[in-house]
Structure formats: structure tokens, C-alpha cells
Amino acid sequence: MRAVLVLVFGMVACGESGASFDVPALNANAAALVEARYADAAQELSSLSSAAEAFCAAPTPAAYATLVARLEATRRAFKRAEVFAFGPYTDSPWRVGPDLDLWPAEPDRIEAFLASDEPLSDGEALERVGAKLKGLPALEYLVHGQDVTRPFVSSEEATVAFQENPRRCDYVRAVVENLGTRLEDLREAWSPEGDHYALELSAPGSTERDIYADAFEAASALFEQMVFTIENVQQLKIGKPLGLRTQGRPEPDSAEARFSERSALYARETLAGARALYDGTPDAGQGIGDWVASRSPELDTQIMAAFDAAEAAIGDLQGVALAQRVSEEPEIVMTAYERLGNLRQLLVVDAAGLLAVTVTFNPTDGD
Amino acid sequence: MTERLRLHLATPVDGASLVAFRVAFGLAMAANALRYEAKGWVHDLYVAPELAFPFVEGLERLPGPAMHGVFAVVFLSAIGIASGVAHRFCTAVFLVAFSYLELVDRTTYLNHYYLVSLLAALMLAMPLGRSGTLGRRRIGQLPRWCLWTLRLQLGLVYVFAGLAKLRGDWLLRAEPLHTWLSRYAHAPLVGPLMDDVWLAYVFSWAGLFFDLFVVFFLLRRRTRPLAYAAVVGFHAVTALLFPIGVFPWLMILATPLFFEPSWPRRLWRGHAPPRIAATRRLPLPALAMLAAWFALQALLPLRQHLHGGNACWHEQGYRFAWNVMVMEKTGLLELRLRDAEGGETRLAPRELLSPLQQRLVPTQPDLIRDLARQVRARFEAEGYPAPVEVRADVWASLNGRPSQRLLDPNVDLAADAALPEQWILPLHRERPSR
Numbered sequence: 001m002r003a004v005l006v007l008v009f010g011m012v013a014c015g016e017s018g019a020s021f022d023v024p025a026l027n028a029n030a031a032a033l034v035e036a037r038y039a040d041a042a043q044e045l046s047s048l049s050s051a052a053e054a055f056c057a058a059p060t061p062a063a064y065a066t067l068v069a070r071l072e073a074t075r076r077a078f079k080r081a082e083v084f085a086f087g088p089y090t091d092s093p094w095r096v097g098p099d100l101d102l103w104p105a106e107p108d109r110i111e112a113f114l115a116s117d118e119p120l121s122d123g124e125a126l127e128r129v130g131a132k133l134k135g136l137p138a139l140e141y142l143v144h145g146q147d148v149t150r151p152f153v154s155s156e157e158a159t160v161a162f163q164e165n166p167r168r169c170d171y172v173r174a175v176v177e178n179l180g181t182r183l184e185d186l187r188e189a190w191s192p193e194g195d196h197y198a199l200e201l202s203a204p205g206s207t208e209r210d211i212y213a214d215a216f217e218a219a220s221a222l223f224e225q226m227v228f229t230i231e232n233v234q235q236l237k238i239g240k241p242l243g244l245r246t247q248g249r250p251e252p253d254s255a256e257a258r259f260s261e262r263s264a265l266y267a268r269e270t271l272a273g274a275r276a277l278y279d280g281t282p283d284a285g286q287g288i289g290d291w292v293a294s295r296s297p298e299l300d301t302q303i304m305a306a307f308d309a310a311e312a313a314i315g316d317l318q319g320v321a322l323a324q325r326v327s328e329e330p331e332i333v334m335t336a337y338e339r340l341g342n343l344r345q346l347l348v349v350d351a352a353g354l355l356a357v358t359v360t361f362n363p364t365d366g367d
Numbered sequence: 368m369t370e371r372l373r374l375h376l377a378t379p380v381d382g383a384s385l386v387a388f389r390v391a392f393g394l395a396m397a398a399n400a401l402r403y404e405a406k407g408w409v410h411d412l413y414v415a416p417e418l419a420f421p422f423v424e425g426l427e428r429l430p431g432p433a434m435h436g437v438f439a440v441v442f443l444s445a446i447g448i449a450s451g452v453a454h455r456f457c458t459a460v461f462l463v464a465f466s467y468l469e470l471v472d473r474t475t476y477l478n479h480y481y482l483v484s485l486l487a488a489l490m491l492a493m494p495l496g497r498s499g500t501l502g503r504r505r506i507g508q509l510p511r512w513c514l515w516t517l518r519l520q521l522g523l524v525y526v527f528a529g530l531a532k533l534r535g536d537w538l539l540r541a542e543p544l545h546t547w548l549s550r551y552a553h554a555p556l557v558g559p560l561m562d563d564v565w566l567a568y569v570f571s572w573a574g575l576f577f578d579l580f581v582v583f584f585l586l587r588r589r590t591r592p593l594a595y596a597a598v599v600g601f602h603a604v605t606a607l608l609f610p611i612g613v614f615p616w617l618m619i620l621a622t623p624l625f626f627e628p629s630w631p632r633r634l635w636r637g638h639a640p641p642r643i644a645a646t647r648r649l650p651l652p653a654l655a656m657l658a659a660w661f662a663l664q665a666l667l668p669l670r671q672h673l674h675g676g677n678a679c680w681h682e683q684g685y686r687f688a689w690n691v692m693v694m695e696k697t698g699l700l701e702l703r704l705r706d707a708e709g710g711e712t713r714l715a716p717r718e719l720l721s722p723l724q725q726r727l728v729p730t731q732p733d734l735i736r737d738l739a740r741q742v743r744a745r746f747e748a749e750g751y752p753a754p755v756e757v758r759a760d761v762w763a764s765l766n767g768r769p770s771q772r773l774l775d776p777n778v779d780l781a782a783d784a785a786l787p788e789q790w791i792l793p794l795h796r797e798r799p800s801r
Contacts, residue, residue, distance in 0.1 A: 245713065247711065247751070349763060
């Protein structure tokens, strides 16, 4: 039906036309960004795998430190990709996400599994276990958790723990291998060699899945996903540990990465991933910000400043474990929460209204 | 004068156009009920949401299977209306079931579904089952008041929809149409045209004049063909451009009521029944009821002006007023709870509301207040020390204006006493800064 409209208006379209934002280019750029983000994650995961093998072959504090560094780099790469946690990440038949990063970790269950005699020979051994027993959060607990209440205090202590329980290393290797398999599944789902989900963004309406009717719908979904990601950072990664859902009582155990004490770092990386979608890619790819700027340069400037302020506020949380910050310095955690709130306000209220994107889908007939 | 009016309204006219309308209405409503099931909207809008916002306190949603059952009842009764069999029974059942769906949750309110309920209520009073039914196929005559009642109802919708467009945003900024049309800016060929503000002005002003005057052109024999072509064109374009569901088709099917009452006979070359002179007048109580009905219909849309300010912003008296497609509004809401022991909790709508509700509630003050009250009740029931105070940090933007606070963040919305004027903040930025 819309094709008819296009033809009808196309016939009468003439004269001077306005400068329109290239929505399909935004979508195509986002699809390319997905591929790049997961390629980064795969590269980091490969390095992590090597580090895990090296550490398990010869557990030393130095090898442990390398393992920790590679794990951090891998998680950061995944956090930068979190804004693309839709489609194959969340939906059937793929639904890869929970196996990759269902946080926070549940140490009791991981310890019980570690103490069991369940096979841990390779990544496939984890295929049938629940998502809470694998993925990056479980890996982080295995690498950083002394026990269910506290992290290792030194590389030496950690190395001894691994030496005393070789099954812990088997578990680490199995999780890393399983992560690699799942990530490949995810990349294949997006790639032309696989299910080519990227077409949903770059050529909406052309696939049998028919997820988005047209380029605007696909761009709206990207906008919504960006906003959703920022809301997750604000509400779940900052607000929940701060106790904003529990009558003001801090919930340090709900921090995303409490055993590695990198919750704020990962929150910042997640926000950076969302911002990449807003900014576009360095090689002149269009971002949501270009779309906003095409309607209101002033609003775009405000949003960029709000991103800066939020990133800076989360940056201020680093250096001390978030679990400790929420109890000892709740005011600076609150500042980060409020800056993220300002950013959401500009996006959800001002930008969404200006672009007429639907921040939550509206399935019914609206007037 | 009254006597002549009563005689005039009771005079029989060819019932063909009324029968055609009845059939079209019934089939359209049956198709709409099927559509809701097919698209999963019954579940998404009426079953899945944890919370509801009924128009009438105490009116509750039925359990899931029963809500599907209500749609089945709507479907069957609509088919009954189309068939003409047991007209009053089917129409009454349809009216009750359809209106229940409308009243049980304000977040599903739509102007055109309100119109459906009004038309069904009027049809219930009409003897539309006398002829042109599956049982009695021959179409006879029906009293003139039936035809003119429906015409007047439709006319009021158009005229008030036009009056609702007499706003600065619509006339002077071409909003929200400019924003909505730019949605098609990426389309091949037509894209640049759709993004140009002059087209939005053309659409805005054309829409205004269409709504205000089309009824008068439909009433005149000479202008009727052109006016109906405009009706078809206008509604077809709106159906293609905007997600307004069954409304355009309903109006295209309903406006032939303004034609000569015998117009359907041209389609099958049937003969009109012989003219019969009125033998009795419309009963005075019936005339009084019609007068009261239309007085109410004329006054209801005006009540929004009692509140002053911009009704699109405060939305007091906004519903049931034919404010059709006059605003693009976005909002962001966070509820702040404070229990009796000073414990503070913050809640985002995502934790409580369905996707549709998440979009609508943060922009509508009365829904936010109801949400606050439901949240208070829930949290007190969960053991939070009572009384739990609920305040709202809510920002909204109307037709592209910069965001501003919609409600006073210091007012406990869960408390009973406050009047809307005390907690809804005025729209202080009448002109957008960008």
C-alpha cells in the first residue's frame, strides 16, 4: 500500500526539496557496527582463551594477572556491544544472550557446580547447564571469587586456589570455549554466510522474517535499543546497587561485576557502546546524533554534553568497588544516576518527540 | 415548530442507505475484532498488562480467557448487526461488550472506538431490524430521524475534529504533521517532499478545512460527489500514512449516509418502496432524548476549555472531545516512593507497565495519578510502612517543544486531596526554542 503512496506522491513531487537525513545509511552503518563489535569481542575472546590455557598449563601470579587483564578486555568488548542485544541475542531461534552474559553471577550455584562431579572436559559439557553456570559473569566469579562473599585479594592467593583445585581451571577453559561457540553462533546469525540478520537493518522489509516494515521502523528500533541500554545502565547497573529499588538500602550484591570490582568500568563501556550508535563510526558513518542534528543542532549539542557528563560521572565511580561506593559515598553514585537521567530525558522526551520515533512500540491504532 | 419537527422526523424515508450502513458497520466491527485477535493485541493490551486504568472505578479486567471471550462476543454480535437478525439484541450485546473494552482501560482509549460506541447506542434505538435482514430481505422504509441522527452524529465528529485543529501548533507550526510526515523522508522519490514543511502546512490547512466543512458539502446535492471523493481521498491518505486502524474505513463506509437514502438501490437497480406519508409524530419523550443526547455531544468536547491552558498538555477533558491527531507527545516518568519510615524507592514504568502503557502513561497526568495510587496500594500490601507517599518526576514534550516538567514533583499523587490544577504544571514554553 505504501508503494502506491510513494508512486502517487512521486508523480507530483517537484520543485525544491528539503535536506533529509539518510535513515537507511544510519541502519546500514549500525549493521556494520554490529559486525565490528562482535569481531572485536571474538578477538579479545581468542586472547582470553590463550591466556586461560597458559595460566592453566602453568599457574603463576604473572599468568593469573594476564588472565585477569584479558578477561577485563573481553568483557569490555562485550559491554561495548551490549547496545546490540536484540534480534539473535534475545530472540528465538538463536537467543544467545543469556549464555553469554546473564548477570549478576550466582556464586552459590557456581560453587555447587564446581564441587560436583559434572563433566567439564570442554565447552560442550556446558551446553546443557543453565545460563547462570556459564558465560562471562560465571567466568568472572571463577577468576576473581575467593568464595561466595569476597574476591581474591592477590594474584598469589588466586594462583594457590587454582593450584589446589584443578577443576576450577577446567571450568574456566570450558566456559571460555563455550563462550567462543556462542559468540560464533551470534556472529553467524548476523552474517551473510549465516542467517544474515543484518539485512533487517540494512534492507528492512526484504526478508522473510519481516522484522521491520521499512527503514524508519528499523531506525526507530535502534533508537529504542540505545535508550533501553542507557536505562539499563542507570537503573540496573547504578540505581539498583545504590538501593533505589529497596527503600534506600544499598544492594552491593546486585553490582554487575562485584568480584572483579569493575562494575563502574563496565557500566561506562556499556554507555560508550550506546554512544557509538549515537555518534556513528569514525569513518563517516551516520549515527543517531546526525539524525537529531538534522532536526535540531541545538538538541544534538545538548545530548552530546549529557553523554559527556554521564560518562564523567561514571568515571568518577571507578577506582573503588561500586559495592563499597554505594555504602560509603552514595552521593557520587547518585550523581551518576542523575546524569544518566538527564541524558535519558533528552533522548526519550526531546529527541524521540522530534524524530517521532516510538520509544516503546505501539501496536494499536493511535489517534 | 416542535410539532412540525416531530412530524418531519417521523416521516418514513427509504431505508436502503441505513441498511447499507448497518451491514457495513457490522462487518467492519467483526473484521476489527478478528484483527485484534490475529495481531495478538487482545493478549498484549487486555491480558498481559499487570495494571489497568479503568474509566469507572471498580471496573476490572476479566481473566485472560474471558477477555478473549469478550472479543468473540463482539465479533458474533457484529456479525449479528450486519445480518439484521435480532437487531436490538445483537446491537445491545455489541454495545455492552465493546464499551466494556473501552471503559476497562483508559490506555486503550481511541476516539474512533468512542464513535463506534456512540453509533451502536444510536442504532440500538432504531428499528433497523425491520427490513433488509437475512430473514426479511426486502428493504422498506424507516423513519427519517434514524438517518438524520446518524448524520448529525457523524457531522459533530468532523466539525469538532476541525475545531480541535484551531490551535497554534496545527495552524502556525504545522505540527504534529510536519514531524509525522518526516517519518517518510527516506522514501524513494517522495522522501524530500515529505520532509518539506510546506507539505505539512498544506496537509494541516487542508485537514482543517476538510474537517470543518466536508459535512456541509456532503449535505448539498451539487457538491456531494466532490465531497465524497474528498472523503475517500482524505481518509485513504491518512490510512496509508498513519497507524489509525479501522477509523478511515469506518468513515468512508459511514459517510454515504449523507447521500440520497435510496443510493444503494442504484447498485442493484432495485425499486424504492412507495413513499408513505407520516401518520404519526415522533413521540415527545423520544425527541427530548435525542435533544439531550446531542446537547451532551455538543457540550462534552467543550469541557476541555473549562480548564484553561493547553488541553493537549494537561489533558483535562481531553478525551471524548474529538481531539484527533493533534499532538505528538513524549514523556519520561520516574515514581519516587517514600514510606512512613523514610525509606525511599524509585520505580521506572518499565517495571510496572506494558509497552503501550509505558508510552502513554508518562504523558497523561490522570494516568500517572492513578498509577501512583495503585503503586501505593501495592507497596503497602507488600509491607512497606504505611502511608507510602508517591511523587512523580515526569518530563514531557508537546509537538516538538523542549521538554519540561509535567507535574509538580513535590505533590504526593497518591494522596486524595490535591486537585489537578495543583499538581499539573502549566506549559510554560508555548513557543519552541528550536
